[in-house]
Amino acid sequence: TQLLEQSPQFLSIQEGENLTVYCNSSSVFSSLQWYRQEPGEGPVLLVTVVTGGEVKKLKRLTFQFGDARKDSSLHITAAQPGDTGLYLCAGTTYYGGSQGNLIFGKGTKLSVKP
Amino acid sequence: DAGITQSPRHKVTETGTPVTLRCHQTENHRYMYWYRQDPGHGLRLIHYSYGVKDTDKGEVSDGYSVSRSKTEDFLLTLESATSSQTSVYFCAISKVDSQFGTEAFFGQGTRLTVV
Numbered sequence: 232t233q234l235l236e237q238s239p240q241f242l243s244i245q246e247g248e249n250l251t252v253y254c255n256s257s258s259v260f261s262s263l264q265w266y267r268q269e270p271g272e273g274p275v276l277l278v279t280v281v282t283g284g285e286v287k288k289l290k291r292l293t294f295q296f297g298d299a300r301k302d303s304s305l306h307i308t309a310a311q312p313g314d315t316g317l318y319l320c321a322g323t324t325y326y327g328g329s330q331g332n333l334i335f336g337k338g339t340k341l342s343v344k345p
Numbered sequence: 346d347a348g349i350t351q352s353p354r355h356k357v358t359e360t361g362t363p364v365t366l367r368c369h370q371t372e373n374h375r376y377m378y379w380y381r382q383d384p385g386h387g388l389r390l391i392h393y394s395y396g397v398k399d400t401d402k403g404e405v406s407d408g409y410s411v412s413r414s415k416t417e418d419f420l421l422t423l424e425s426a427t428s429s430q431t432s433v434y435f436c437a438i439s440k441v442d443s444q445f446g447t448e449a450f451f452g453q454g455t456r457l458t459v460v
Contacts, residue, residue: 264448273435273451274388319388323447332378332403333439333447337387 234258235320235336243342247309252339254320255302261323263303264333265294268317310343317341348372351436351452358459364423366455368436370416376439377419378403378449379411381432388435394419426459433457 266274280296348371390403392411436452
């Protein structure tokens, strides 16, 4: 069974602080995604990383895919209350004509206090 | 907006009754999914479909069945609801891209309570 372990499970910080969320597995993924979910809503795709070592930036969010494509991190700079939510990572084990179902981590619940 | 609508958004039902949840998409995507989300378990795949009348089981399929008679609709049925099926159910479509793999787009969810 392929597992994606996310840490920490919960994170409560003050506005303006920086934070990093981790997503780890013993499996190799062909791509990995990060989603954010707000209460009462479905997850929303933030980014997809494909290449080992890849770094993508989305405003104050920086996403990195590990060199071995087994892990990823999400770093938020100067967190704001609007960043509050559940952050989920999800991986695909194969692609390119063959459907790879997504495997989700259990998520990191982030609370940013004003 | 991936054009996914789930209905109903909320439902309370009694143990032993059948329940059907509906997912409707407007963008003609081939792949559709049903997940359930529970505290401590995250998102778990129940069933998925890769075309009209083509479906397969996911991680937690026991007690659930699905049907897809049209590309745009994917139905999830609980044949005889149990309290353990109290959950939030999400429908998703995916875009399978040779470069980016599988990217999922979710509906707003259905909160089901079995009493």
